[in-house]
Amino acid sequence: MIKYIVRRLLGAIPVLFGLSIILFAFIHLLPGDPAATILGQHARPELVDAMRHRLGLDLPLWQQYLNYVGDLLHGDLGRSFVNNRSVVDDFFVRFPGTVELTLAALAFAVGLGIPMGRWAARKPQSFSDGFITVVSLVGVSIPIFVLGLSLQYVFAVQLHILPASGRIDPRLQVPYTTNFLLIDTLLAGRPDAFVDSLRHLVLPAIALGSIPLAIITRITRASVLDVTHEDYVRTARAKGLTEKRVDGRHIMRNAWLPVVTVIGLQVGGLLAGAVITETVFAWNGVGKWVVEAIEAHDYFVIQSSILIFALIFLLVNLVVDIGYAFLNPRIRYS
Amino acid sequence: MTGSILPVDDDVATRSAGRPLLEVRDLRTYFHVMDGVVRAVDGISFSIMAGETLGIVGESGCGKSVTSLSIMRLLDMPPAEIPSGEILFEGRDLLTMPDEEMRKVRGNDIAMIFQEPMTSLNPVFTVGDQIAEAVILHQGLSKKAAWDKAIESLKAVGINNPERRVKQYPHELSGGMRQRVMIAMALSCDPKLLIADEPTTALDVTIQAQILELIRTVQDRTGAALMLITHDLGVVAETVKDVVVMYAGRIVEEGSVEEVLLAPKHPYTEGLLGSIPSRGKRGERLNVIRGTVPNPFNMPPGCNFAPRCPYAFEPCTQADPRIGDANPPDVACWLYTATATSPTPPRVRPRLDLVEALG
Numbered sequence A: 001m002i003k004y005i006v007r008r009l010l011g012a013i014p015v016l017f018g019l020s021i022i023l024f025a026f027i028h029l030l031p032g033d034p035a036a037t038i039l040g041q042h043a044r045p046e047l048v049d050a051m052r053h054r055l056g057l058d059l060p061l062w063q064q065y066l067n068y069v070g071d072l073l074h075g076d077l078g079r080s081f082v083n084n085r086s087v088v089d090d091f092f093v094r095f096p097g098t099v100e101l102t103l104a105a106l107a108f109a110v111g112l113g114i115p116m117g118r119w120a121a122r123k124p125q126s127f128s129d130g131f132i133t134v135v136s137l138v139g140v141s142i143p144i145f146v147l148g149l150s151l152q153y154v155f156a157v158q159l160h161i162l163p164a165s166g167r168i169d170p171r172l173q174v175p176y177t178t179n180f181l182l183i184d185t186l187l188a189g190r191p192d193a194f195v196d197s198l199r200h201l202v203l204p205a206i207a208l209g210s211i212p213l214a215i216i217t218r219i220t221r222a223s224v225l226d227v228t229h230e231d232y233v234r235t236a237r238a239k240g241l242t243e244k245r246v247d248g249r250h251i252m253r254n255a256w257l258p259v260v261t262v263i264g265l266q267v268g269g270l271l272a273g274a275v276i277t278e279t280v281f282a283w284n285g286v287g288k289w290v291v292e293a294i295e296a297h298d299y300f301v302i303q304s305s306i307l308i309f310a311l312i313f314l315l316v317n318l319v320v321d322i323g324y325a326f327l328n329p330r331i332r333y334s
Numbered sequence B: 001m002t003g004s005i006l007p008v009d010d011d012v013a014t015r016s017a018g019r020p021l022l023e024v025r026d027l028r029t030y031f032h033v034m035d036g037v038v039r040a041v042d043g044i045s046f047s048i049m050a051g052e053t054l055g056i057v058g059e060s061g062c063g064k065s066v067t068s069l070s071i072m073r074l075l076d077m078p079p080a081e082i083p084s085g086e087i088l089f090e091g092r093d094l095l096t097m098p099d100e101e102m103r104k105v106r107g108n109d110i111a112m113i114f115q116e117p118m119t120s121l122n123p124v125f126t127v128g129d130q131i132a133e134a135v136i137l138h139q140g141l142s143k144k145a146a147w148d149k150a151i152e153s154l155k156a157v158g159i160n161n162p163e164r165r166v167k168q169y170p171h172e173l174s175g176g177m178r179q180r181v182m183i184a185m186a187l188s189c190d191p192k193l194l195i196a197d198e199p200t201t202a203l204d205v206t207i208q209a210q211i212l213e214l215i216r217t218v219q220d221r222t223g224a225a226l227m228l229i230t231h232d233l234g235v236v237a238e239t240v241k242d243v244v245v246m247y248a249g250r251i252v253e254e255g256s257v258e259e260v261l262l263a264p265k266h267p268y269t270e271g272l273l274g275s276i277p278s279r280g281k282r283g284e285r286l287n288v289i290r291g292t293v294p295n296p297f298n299m300p301p302g303c304n305f306a307p308r309c310p311y312a313f314e315p316c317t318q319a320d321p322r323i324g325d326a327n328p329p330d331v332a333c334w335l336y337t338a339t340a341t342s343p344t345p346p347r348v349r350p351r352l353d354l355v356e357a358l359g
């Protein structure tokens, strides 16, 4: 097992390396000049040149790249052109917001998708199955920003039952320790603020979670239906087990396997979707930060934050695979 | 009938003395499918006494598995439907029994071994887990005691090193080993009836013999009744005492193994005997019955077997022979009716190698 983990981690190195090249090339293809952006449209050309020199942007591209990678290998992910703050420091200020949002969306998708999929599988071709199928088709076909704006309009603007944007009401003044607001509010002993941050989480989590919800529902349904007709399920019944036990144990333990794989694959989509969701809901996370950095041509922020994101994505996938191996004895030792 | 012959004694042993353990009466199992109704089992009756052995033989698709699944009530309804029949087990009709009670019969009183050892065990649980599960359920043993029982039953089916095997997953075992596990699982609750649905079909020839031998010995040792389903009359010869021959959802001939194998009456039985490979050459068909099983949506008029039967004559295409109609009553064939003028009576072709197997 340890060997396997080490192998997977080593395997991540070329992936990250390749990604860094692609990112670097892509960023330098973006139109615009960070020095000009920082100094404003009407800055004198000499000043802009001086700024370019200070930022190291006057060097040949390959040299810029080598400098960047050299710094990376020393653990230095660079500083923002805009405010000169360390990218790593800022990343970990923003990241908890994204984690909170992503986990809430995932909890929504898994918590609702699995029971819905099981329910649909109980009576295939029935009305409830058809209804769930239609709902999940609609779920995958609505873009996040459309759903997000609609949710805001209905629940915040019209009905006033949930906040439209942000992570918490700023008037509540909760001290930030972990930057996970659900934790910080509890640490501060402020249940009112906890509830408030939870309420802020609802709409963005639904917007972000709707696509994975639809996919998890479909895959759960298909997987349960598949397993239901397996010979070993008949064996379990032939032993005289209760339906509850046949369903909960013999069917679900097997039906979980593809569902877990798909949940793992959804994490990538969730992180991508978080960028859009954070922008729509003015949610202070990595996604919103990256969008701002792209607008500002803030090269190091873009590069390094996406690289850290990618690393986290790889780690999450590793965790999912380990979870899968744990559930599936057939691959546990290979 | 008068009230005086109704059982007054509640003691099951007394009441069921002389009564079959399992008695199937006029069982019909139909499947409602897109194209119509498949009469997979169409009015069959047979019985098994406690501790006795019965073979059910017939070509693929004749309704053998559907019969056993009907007894266990393991068919999905719909599409399956059991429009008529009784399945009396120790005098109680399984078909009308409440689900909860039927559940207690399954695995405990009647256990089943399936055809596919590779897929009949759950891949995500250990062998021990799967055996212990039934024991805990039916016998109320503790986890620890059930685990010990699992080890013991693995030992009883001839698995070496059961303490290690019990912790293994199905994928770590060979097909023959898995079938042994299935047998161990089936026997773990000391069932009164063991139904084995083609337990050796999916296995290598050499393993087949071992598994049959094992079924025979455990049956003998535990005293459970055995209902052995197979399409191979050779298997029947070596394992059971009585035989029922099925064709297209009906029983066409029944009797003791000696009667059926040495003096087959029904042309279909004769054909089946002709298609058994000789000893040591199993797996290689010699003489397959010509034609195919009739289309379930377009059954021939008269006898279902007539289109394939070398002896068919006029009455066969006109009326449908049912077992009990003919004389002798243990065959469903017009060749044996007193009134019919049989063109050529079926030649009895005893198989010397099978005679040998019968001892």
Ligand SMILES: Nc1ncnc2c1ncn2[C@@H]1O[C@H](COP(=O)(O)OP(=O)(O)OP(=O)(O)O)[C@@H](O)[C@H]1O
Binding pocket: B031, B033, B038, B040, B058, B059, B060, B061, B062, B063, B064, B065, B066, B067, B079, B198, B231, B296
């Ligand atoms: N779920 C089902 N739906 C529709 N038809 C079915 C179903 N199960 C079985 N049948 C039909 O019932 C008939 C009998 O099938 P059964 O499985 O009992 O055959 P069998 O004698 O066990 O054959 P084999 O030797 O191949 O196992 C077949 O014609 C089959 O097509």
Ligand SMILES: [Mg+2]
Binding pocket: B064, B065, B066, B197, B198
């Ligand atoms: Mg079968």
